[in-house]
Amino acid sequence: MLRIGELATKTGLTAHTIRFYEKSGLINASQRSESGYRYYTDTDVRQVEFVKTARKIGFSVDDVSTLLSIRVDKSNHTCHDVTEITQRKLNDVNEKISELLLMQQTLKILLNSCCGGPESATHCSIMEALDASNALKPRIIAE
Amino acid sequence: MLRIGELATKTGLTAHTIRFYEKSGLINASQRSESGYRYYTDTDVRQVEFVKTARKIGFSVDDVSTLLSIRVDKSNHTCHDVTEITQRKLNDVNEKISELLLMQQTLKILLNSCCGGPESATHCSIMEALDASNALKPRIIAE
DNA sequence: TATAAACTTAGAGTTAACTCTAAGGTCAAG
DNA sequence: CTTGACCTTAGAGTTAACTCTAAGTTTATA
Structure with a gap:
């Protein structure tokens, strides 16, 4: 104990x-x-x-709560019950990953566009991109 | 106006x-x-x-605040100032993506291991994996 | 027996970025 | 002159998952 x-x-x-x-x-x-x-x-x-x-x-605390209620009474629950929660979570995660990949791509483009040096930011292309408000337009990137 | x-x-x-x-x-x-x-x-x-x-x-509201203070006084800031914020954000995003990819991988493994059918959860391999508490061990997956 | 470490509870604080409410003032249209 | 849409402020509420505090009790050790 x-x-x-x-x-x-x-x-x-x-x-x-x-x-x-x-x-x-x-x-x-x-x-x-x-x-x-x-x-x-x-x-x-x-x-x-x-x-x-x-x-x-x-899994959220709420999900865990559900999983635990299945755990203590497995015979009255199905594999489907369990995969449903898991699949929902996977969908959430996939969605978040997509959003983050978009951010990642945009940030990379911004970083590539700027010298990053000690030059004055007067003509900084990152600032310009943020001002142009098309920084979010989907683009094809040549790797 | x-x-x-x-x-x-x-x-x-x-x-x-x-x-x-x-x-x-x-x-x-x-x-x-x-x-x-x-x-x-x-x-x-x-x-x-x-x-x-x-x-x-x-960018967080805080980041945006900093970016705006650069924006109104570009000549007293450098490209480096701007890329630093951008790079920090990219690092954050990369880290979050890594975490989420790990979750994604684990969730996929769990889903693949379970039939997901109307069978009783008594022998559900997802539940077993969560119980085994090695569900998080890094693994090599054969695609 | 004294003290320090560990425990108890209820409840407040943290974080980020909103989101909403209450109570009231302003303005244009009919 | 009334109605309704729109505006104002201060401040509270939301969400998730903790994290911490205060004030007091218990237990183990010296």
């Missing part, structure tokens, strides 16, 4: 975060001492690690 | 957002009527569009 600080050390979370997860309904200490101290079993540790793993993959 | 609502329509921002940008120090109406209405000139419009463009590229 671990106390919250020990669990924190073991999982690499903070005690604060563990309490926050508890408040969010993700985890619960199997036992409390008379004085109210939380005590965690091996099963609890595994659940916290599940949460940590899922969070690291990118 | 445009009133804030007209400027909003013209730029695709909301009047709220324009006021927020003003409070953030990004823009200012060139004139106010006696009763306090903001009136914007063409120069103002260009500045708002500069802000919008920069924000869309991914």
Whole structure:
């Protein structure tokens, strides 16, 4: 049986975060001492690690909550239930990647267009591009 | 001279957002009527569009503030000043992309490992992977 | 027994960039 | 002169996921 600080050390979370997860309904200490101290079993540790793993993959706390409710009652859920959450998350991630790739491309174009030297910014092509307000136009880049 | 609502329509921002940008120090109406209405000139419009463009590229409001201070005093700034901000932003974006690609890869592996069908989740390989807590181990994927 | 480390709770603070609300003033049209 | 659209301000709310604080209690150690 671990106390919250020990669990924190073991999982690499903070005690604060563990309490926050508890408040969010993700985890619960199997036992409390008379004085109210939380005590965690091996099963609890595994659940916290599940949460940590899922969070690291990118699932929201809300997603993790759903995944946990499946986890405790697997036989009443299907693989489809699980892949649906996963697919939705993948779609989110794909969308964010697309946005970031667009930014990346634009930033690269801007950087390539500017000398970056100690010259006065009076004719800086980055500033000009931002002013032209067509800096976002899709372009074909010759690599 | 445009009133804030007209400027909003013209730029695709909301009047709220324009006021927020003003409070953030990004823009200012060139004139106010006696009763306090903001009136914007063409120069103002260009500045708002500069802000919008920069924000869309991914620069933070803070970055935009810096870029604007360069913009109004180009001769006292260098191309290096501008590329530095741009490069920093690009580094941020690159880092975020890396994180997201890692998530994407993991999510894809998870999805590939699971049938996604109406079968009970009792032996769902996604759930097992999350439980195994090695779902995050780097792997080589055969495409 | 004294002290320090670890624990408890409720609740506030953080971050970024808006977004919205309340309560009221202004202006053009009919 | 009334109605409705538009404007003003200050300030609160939103979102996500923590992160921290304050004030007090418990436990282990010397």
